[in-house]
Amino acid sequence: MVNYKDLGLVNTREMFKRAIAGGYAIPAFNFNTMEQMQAIVMAAVETKSPVIMQVSKGARNYANGTILRNLAKGAVEYAKELGCEHPEIVLHLDHGDSFELCKECIDNGFSSVMIDGSSLPYEENIALAKKVVEYAHQFDVTVEAELGVLAGVEDEVSAAESHYTKPEEVIDFSTRTGCDSLAISIGTSHGAHKFTPEQCTLVNGVLVPPPLAFDILHEIEKKLPGFPIVLHGSSSVPMEEVNTINKYGGHLEAAIGIPEEQLREASKSAVCKINIDSDSRLAMTAAIRKHLAEHPGDFDPRQYLKPARENMKKMYIHKIVNVLGSDGKLAQC
Numbered sequence: 001m002v003n004y005k006d007l008g009l010v011n012t013r014e015m016f017k018r019a020i021a022g023g024y025a026i027p028a029f030n031f032n033t034m035e036q037m038q039a040i041v042m043a044a045v046e047t048k049s050p051v052i053m054q055v056s057k058g059a060r061n062y063a064n065g066t067i068l069r070n071l072a073k074g075a076v077e078y079a080k081e082l083g084c085e086h087p088e089i090v091l092h093l094d095h096g097d098s099f100e101l102c103k104e105c106i107d108n109g110f111s112s113v114m115i116d117g118s119s120l121p122y123e124e125n126i127a128l129a130k131k132v133v134e135y136a137h138q139f140d141v142t143v144e145a146e147l148g149v150l151a152g153v154e155d156e157v158s159a160a161e162s163h164y165t166k167p168e169e170v171i172d173f174s175t176r177t178g179c180d181s182l183a184i185s186i187g188t189s190h191g192a193h194k195f196t197p198e199q200c201t202l203v204n205g206v207l208v209p210p211p212l213a214f215d216i217l218h219e220i221e222k223k224l225p226g227f228p229i230v231l232h233g234s235s236s237v238p239m240e241e242v243n244t245i246n247k248y249g250g251h252l253e254a255a256i257g258i259p260e261e262q263l264r265e266a267s268k269s270a271v272c273k274i275n276i277d278s279d280s281r282l283a284m285t286a287a288i289r290k291h292l293a294e295h296p297g298d299f300d301p302r303q304y305l306k307p308a309r310e311n312m313k314k315m316y317i318h319k320i321v322n323v324l325g326s327d328g329k330l331a332q333c
């Protein structure tokens with residue numbers, strides 16, 4: 001058993017309380033590589049922001065759970081080396097799909113887990129989440145559960161159609177499961193193709209997607225005052241990165257994300273965790289494609305991974321400062 005506290009990690013409880021009270025959201029960035037980890041830590045230290053580093057089942061399959069846990073341990077030490085004496089870093093399992101997987105992560109240094117039973121019938125979702133909560137809370141590990149279904153494909157999670165969260169279910173669900181935070185479905189979705197062009201309106205040459213269902217979010221907030229709400233599928237899919245990818249040999253068509261103003265608005269509400277993965281993938285791929293196209297003789301991975309890391313760091317800082325507002329929000333610097 002590896003306890004996350006021995007690795008210098010923290011759970012989400014205190015940071016969520018402060019985020020709701022302060023009207024901002026904590027960034028939850030997915031990672032599978034050392035360069036993503038370094039970029040996340042550099043951005044969090046530079047902006048003095050708490051941060052959630054999250055790992056999906058696909059990331060564990062790709063990079064190995066033990067290696068990722070040690071990267072998170074390294075992240076804490078690296079943050080201190082960069083001058084942050086009291087970093088607040090969460091190692092979170094994204095979209096855990098079974099009790100066994102959540103238990104394995106809790107037993108191996110994760111400070112937070114998500115149990116995603118959102119595709120199960122309501123009572124089964126409750127039973128599964130409750131079982132994970134009962135186990136996790138023995139070790140002071142926090143648990144995110146999900147109600148409502150997001151469309152889109154992300155690693156091994158996919159759903160063809162979304163179903164908005166039903167506000168009338170949230171009190172019963174959160175009380176009976178005992179979960180610490182609740183991921184809801186209000187129109188976001190996973191991946192870089194969140195909307196079809198037909199679903200969007202053309203405004204000044206830009207395709208603007210339909211707005212998120214803020215009415216549902218506000219109803220949920222009323223039913224669960226002060227309860228931490230999570231938004232998945234919150235990449236904005238910057239056109240600049242998509243254009244760079246396409247300019248240098250890529251082929252990404254009709255990639256559309258969530259406008260940042262909407263995420264800014266959500267951050268001011270009970271939404272206190274915003275998940276971003278695709279934007280990091282785009283930033284990394286755009287920088288690598290550009291570098292290799294401009295330097296066809298380079299073959300040392302450090303030559304193209306360095307600009308990729310820089311580009312991701314720039315994107316993370318932008319999200320923290322200009323979208324989520326979690327800069328300067330460490331309890332102690």
Ligand code: 13P
Pocket residue numbers: 030094095154189190191192231232233234235236275276277278279
């Ligand atoms: P994006 O694909 O919008 O980055 O969403 C990531 C996510 O929600 C991870 O759980």
